[in-house]
Amino acid sequence: GDSVTQMEGPVTLSEEAFLTINCTYTATGYPSLFWYVQYPGEGLQLLLKATKADDKGSNKGFEATYRKETTSFHLEKGSVQVSDSAVYFCALRRRDDKIIFGKGTRLHILP
Amino acid sequence: GAGVSQSPSNKVTEKGKDVELRCDPISGHTALYWYRQSLGQGLEFLIYFQGNSAPDKSGLPSDRFSAERTGGSVSTLTIQRTQQEDSAVYLCASSPNGGSNYGYTFGSGTRLTVV
Numbered sequence: 190g191d192s193v194t195q196m197e198g199p200v201t202l203s204e205e206a207f208l209t210i211n212c213t214y215t216a217t218g219y220p221s222l223f224w225y226v227q228y229p230g231e232g233l234q235l236l237l238k239a240t241k242a243d244d245k246g247s248n249k250g251f252e253a254t255y256r257k258e259t260t261s262f263h264l265e266k267g268s269v270q271v272s273d274s275a276v277y278f279c280a281l282r283r284r285d286d287k288i289i290f291g292k293g294t295r296l297h298i299l300p
Numbered sequence: 301g302a303g304v305s306q307s308p309s310n311k312v313t314e315k316g317k318d319v320e321l322r323c324d325p326i327s328g329h330t331a332l333y334w335y336r337q338s339l340g341q342g343l344e345f346l347i348y349f350q351g352n353s354a355p356d357k358s359g360l361p362s363d364r365f366s367a368e369r370t371g372g373s374v375s376t377l378t379i380q381r382t383q384q385e386d387s388a389v390y391l392c393a394s395s396p397n398g399g400s401n402y403g404y405t406f407g408s409g410t411r412l413t414v415v
Binding site (some may be wrong): 287 | 343
């Protein structure tokens with residue numbers, strides 16, 4: 190069945206470091222792909238999305254590119270801030286509208 | 301409304317009691333989803349509504365769990381005879397109809413604690 194696999198955390202980085210959180214997926218067809226973020230004590234928020242191959246989603250300095258050939262949607266940011274500390278979820282949305290989430294990656298940014 | 305509203309925000313209940321969790325989606329959103337997030341775990345899909353019908357109930361953990369949606373709007377998730385393993389944050393999300401290009405908008409969740 191369809192699934193999303195993302196790197197296990199926690200990931201701990203210093204402020205201004207480069208961030209990559211890996212995400213790969215297994216799906217029938219060409220799903221839309223998403224990254225959601227959950228800040229401490231808050232609900233999930235859509236961070237960015239890509240709906241077809243080679244699309245790049247971007248928001249708040251984060252980017253992810255839909256790579257069909259490697260079935261990946263890795264999240265990157267060039268210079269992280271303490272305020273980026275959160276749990277990040279990779280997800281895919283199937284044609285039947287069901288969204289499948291990865292297990293989440295907790296990110297800690299040290300000042 | 302402006303966002304997805306869930307109530308109550310917190311619920312503490314005794315083992316064996318029934319609980320009802322409510323979700324009020326964004327006005328006009330036809331798709332509604334319930335997920336469960338346990339401590340340290342990812343998001344577990346429970347059930348999905350398109351309008352008032354539930355084409356996918358595959359995630360409901362047991363027959364103690366049920367959900368309904370009326371008027372294409374408010375949804376209620378009911379857990380009967382609660383058990384301690386039901387303790388989790390229950391998240392509701394809604395989405396416009398129209399295919400797979402949309403993400404969800406999540407509510408803030410209901411934190412359920414079964415004691």
